[in-house]
Amino acid sequence: MKWKYIFPFIIFFFVYLVQITVVPFIRLAGVIPDLILILLVYYSISRGQLYGTVLGAGYGLLIDLISGNLLGLSMLSKTIAGFVAGYFTGESKKDTNVSTYNFSLIVLLCSIVDTIVFTFFSTFDLQTNILSILFEQALLPSLYTAVVSILFIFYPFRRRMF
């Protein structure tokens, strides 16, 4: 029972190491995919909205502590992303949403939400234009993350691992 709660955090450290050391090599025009978000969306869909919300908070807090960002910023954005991903859970829907291209679309949506919240709170200005943030800073990284998440659909051991 407890292993179910600890294992995602163990996996987080490995995925985050890959994120900061290997992923910069596959940068395209300064844009990199967010592997942590893919992991979060998977857990939200498989284990429910409440689990996803709390896991998003945990992942976000760890990212803030390790990376030097404003503490609480990633926690906020990942919490909301985990909550949104949880809408696609359900006994009848979760297998479909995790094993088909629906997963990439859900990752795209959650990534856009995550990036908008993060960018909005980090550059808060009365003149901030949400549409500008959406098109210029949220869409490209989210598309790249969604494309990378397609690999996850074809990863054969994900059920056994997770």
Place this chain on the structure above:
Amino acid sequence: MFRFFSKVWSNFREYIVLVIVVLLSLIILSQNQNLQVQKVRAIAFGSFASVSSIISDLFSTTDLKRENRELRETNAKLMLMLSKLRKYGITNDELRNLVQFKDTTAFPLIPASIVSKSLSFVQNSITLNAGSKDSVLAGMPVLNDEGLIGIIQSTAEEFSIAKTLHNVDLKLAVMDERSRINGILKWTGEELIMMNIPSTYDIEAGDRIVTSDISSIVAFPIPVGIVEEFKPDASGVFSYIKIKPFVDLATIDNLFILAVVKSKQVEDLELNFYRQ
């Protein structure tokens, strides 16, 4: 009453938890300047950085060949520049001796390399493999042979985190090297701009921007970038100046930390002057 709360919890628990966690995040966001919070962050990133430095060393070997070629080319150019500068240095020494100037050109540089980079467009920061045991302090500038990269934000024993020029929280006093006009440099999330410059001031595209003498963070001029675009903003009173940094933040790996923090004595003196 208990049944009511139990019913509310079972129907809306996801929303209740969301609200609680969001409030918690906002509270934590507001506590970022707290000393205890900063200590916890220093311990956390120091611990993780020691592991990520091992992995990043493995991957950085693939870039060594390209980097060596670039360094050989830079060395050749520097050698030519050096012989020219030697000649100027001899003349300079003679003139200094004539007016008895104090020599202030010996700056201590701490070499470091990047262990990890943050993922964010707007809050870009880098983790370096030099920390308090190497005499690194918060507030020290980070630079390379091209120019300023950022400012040290916090330190652990063996690692430190620096905010780069692409971080919205970093605002620096800078000046136009030619016309000596001062302004504030900031990253908007999309571009690097110099703010609050009246439209009538003498700044042209191509001007070099360096850190200002009056900066409370950087003690002396370090190259920052070049003016790319200069045009009046919507009000027509102030100008919008876009700066292209000399350093390509996406490709930097090895750099130096300038082991100088602006004198607290000077700062206190200046602040006391303005308080009178």
